[in-house]
Amino acid sequence: MTLLTHVDQADYFSIAIDxxxxxxDVAQLAVFVRFFDGEEMKELLTLVGLEGEATGQATHDALIKEIYNMKIPLHKCISVTTDGAPAMVGRDQGVIARLKKDMPSMLAFHCIIHSTVLCEKLNDHFQQLTCKAMKMINFLRNQSVLRHRNLRKFLKKKRATCEDLLTYNNIRWLSKGNALSML
Known part of the structure; x- marks a missing residue:
């Protein structure tokens, strides 16, 4: 059974867009669709090319078109998560405002990864905690192949929700968000 079939059969799903x-320099919209298939959480991703400016209208239209093309039942969408950019959350013209016109009960969330990065910038305490977490992750993953292999075995044995820890580097802030979301 394909992931699209599972989405169609799910009672509800949520989307995250960025x-x-x-x-x-081509604008793209990453669309994650998360749902429970009766046994586990599943995730489906697609990238949608955006032409012209990435306004709320253009982004909304591209999102709706892609969801329609993939035959995803939008009426089952109960929440949407974004990065908080004006094009996404603008009161009248943002993607969320446009989605809520058709689905007023839909919940909107600010991405926890983006929130974590913002908190870290605002508060020295959060920055110190993040730095310690990143050091631990990098110690477990990068210092020894044997240690990393043992970590993966341990996670598998404990039936952890993740099979590994993602590494972090300063080049791309998203890698920090990915690593923190695993903790």
């Missing part, structure tokens, strides 16, 4: 630009 607009970014690739190395060719």
């Amino acid at each position: 607009e970014s630009t690739n190395i060719m």
Whole structure:
């Protein structure tokens, strides 16, 4: 059974969207659809090219078109998570405002990864905690192949929700968010 079939059969699902630009300066919308298939949480991802400016209207239209093309039942969407950018959360013209016109009961969330990064910038205490967590992750993952292998065995034995820890580097802030979301 394909992931799209599972989405169709799910009672409800949530989406997370984030607009970014690739190395060719082409705007893209990353769309994650998360749902429970009766046994485990599943996630489906697609990248949608955005033409012209990434306004709330353009982003909304591209999102709706992609969801329609994938035959995802939008009426089952109970929440959407974004990065908090004006094009996403603008009161009248943002993607969420436009989605809520059709689905007023839909919940909107600010991405916890983005929130964590913002908190770290605002508070020295959070920055210190994040730094310690990153040091632990990098110690477990990067200092020894044997230690990393043993960590993966331990996580598998304990039936952890994740099979590994993601590494963090200062080049891309998203790697920090990925690593923190695993903790």
